[in-house]
Amino acid sequence: MKEKKGKTGIARLLELAGEKKPLLAWSGILSTISVFLMLVPYIAVYHVLAELLQHAADLGAVDAAYIINWGIWGALGMVLGYSFMYIGGMCSHIAAFRILYGIRVRLSDHIGALPLGYFNKNATGKIKKIVELDVDRIELFIAHQLPDLINTAVMLAAIIITMFSLNIWFALACVIPMLLGFAAQYSMMAGKKAKAGLKEYFDALENINISSIQYMRGMPSIKIFGQTVHSFRKFYDDMIKYRDFSVKYTDNFQNGYVAFKTIILSLATFILPVGLFFISAVPDNMAFATTLMFFLILTPGITVPVFKLNTLASTLNTIEEGVKRIDEILAEKTIPEPETCQKPSSYEIRFHDVSFSYGGQGGMEVLKHVGFTAPPGKITALVGPSGSGKSTIAQLIPRFWDVPKGRITIGDVDIRNMSTNDLMAAMSFVFQDTFLFSDTLFNNILVGKPAATKEEVYAAAKAAQCHEFIEHLPQGYDTPIGEGGVYLSGGEEQRVSVARAILKNAPILVLDEATAYADPENEVQMQLALQKLIQDKTVLIIAHRLTTIRDANQILLLKEGEIVDAGTHSELLSHGGLYKRMWDAYTSSSDWQIDHVQAKEVFAC
């Protein structure tokens, strides 16, 4: 599904708000009403002032009932104003959280439908920042800033209209400097340069997010090698870039902002000379004096909404940039689903002359004319030097990426013609880097088959050789993993993921370095677990430990993205060449052990 593009900023935000718009409209209407009600106290002050000044020479003649009346109206206006503001705020908060929920669900649905390769290409820090921070900013904007923006703009408009209706010269003496102040500020904040600056700011923030996650993950290596944050160049550079950029960004804006602030804070000094000029012409015009006093009282009051409007206007750019980034994710192409889904008749995997590059068309090919068949009920092993393309082959089967040249079929059906659900249901993966959720061990295994019974979960765990160690944990299967729970060893984690795969019992099984973390004792257990798992399945196995794949039905030898040899272990050995060299190197390194003298030397260090 491709999202509609075109609108930007607030217009696009309202489009994303969907059916929550009426709530937002109500919030705007109520906020506007509250602004008019809040003006009533000012009008009341004006009338009270006028009455007092009119009878300044004889205060006993003041109409007390008139003053009390206006006092009541003023108080009533304030109470009702705050009440409407409160209800408006409720509406905007409800709308904001619903919109927030809607956008997050939409993003999650979309991210869930993206090809898995997207997550290799895009750092999780960046996606996390958009889904959390940028969406949170929208909540802040809709719940608080948007009603405030409407509120403030209406209040300012009402005050300015009132000013002009009272005295055009005073109003001009106030409004012209105000406009000049805005112009000084706006000239710095608008335009392509400022927008580019904001984009740079968001990019810098995203980069810090990405590199800080890497920094945290790399902490063990950083500590072990006695390094500091300076050694982790990327994080350090990103922080410096962010600092330099923030200083430059602030520098660019400060002149405009200082001019703006100075003008707005001294509005009364523009009115006073105009007032004195008129008063000197007609010294005993009481009505004129009242208006001047009213203006002098009103102008400090006007600075609050003016500053607020200025701050809120600057958030519009931030929202525009945030919405753009949300749209970038939504515009990302999801896995194309076939119009008519085909079901495979068997689970034979076949690569037909597949070439692939990570850089798309024109990029360097990491797989070149790869062709092979992995029959059901048989084990196909992929071996070869590091970087020869083994994992890429494995990842193309669940459509991490679609291949531009050649095709991949399962039971003669092109995988692009299978529904994603069918494709995913047909296979289980056990990777070298297992991902366990922050949940109980039981639920982590249950991921393999959410509808499984307790007995099925236990049976899978037993087959995966992890039942015993789980039972020994204080809370058994209910032990949470990660923070507040237990941390498993690499080998234990892998066995839990094998248990998942056993529970799923899919007809195709891909094992990418599934025993990489196992120690010799663990490896025996892992082998036992895997033997249970692979029965009657189409198995594709990648392993650097060549003993693991010695009994495979066929071994494909890869070199620089090409299959350079294929056969059984003994056949490949008899061919001599790369496989034999790899086997010799592997067996001699397995035989190697630290003797007594070496051990003494090592541990003496």
Ligand SMILES: Nc1ncnc2c1ncn2[C@@H]1O[C@H](COP(=O)(O)OP(=O)(O)OP(=O)(O)O)[C@@H](O)[C@H]1O
């Ligand atoms: N996400 C990616 N983006 C760009 N290039 C990649 C990506 N993943 C792998 N490569 C490149 O593709 C080539 C094949 O990588 P692949 O991981 O498939 O090799 P491998 O044989 O599995 O290596 P190893 O045994 O070290 O795991 C390598 O040159 C690697 O740098």
